[in-house]
Amino acid sequence: GMEIEERPVAFTEVKDFAECGLCGTAAVISPVGLIHSNDNDIEFSSGMSEMGPVIKKIRETLVGIQLGELSAPKGWIYSIA
Structure with missing residues (x-):
């Protein structure tokens, strides 16, 4: 039950995020602790040392699907013969 919104995000909005994560095939999702752009730093305290609750829930869900537990x-999974 998470509400999802898919849309382009302006960089100026990032400072208002509670958490930030990056996705990849092997990493699944990893928390971001700091974004440095030009002379601006945006810090996500939850990503500096551990996953915040939202990133953790997303990771647990994706890994559960990968392992067949969820x-x-x-349309997410296709058999390749």
Whole structure:
């Protein structure tokens, strides 16, 4: 039950995020602790030493799907013969 919003995000909005994460095939999702852009630093305290609750829930869900412990949304998994 998470509410998802998919849209382009302006960099000026990032400072208002509670958490930030990066996704990848091997890493699944990793927390971001600091973004440095030009002379500006944006720090996410939850990502500096551990995952925040939202990133943790996303990671647990994705890993559960990968391991077959949770059902995947329709269209996520394809059999390749």
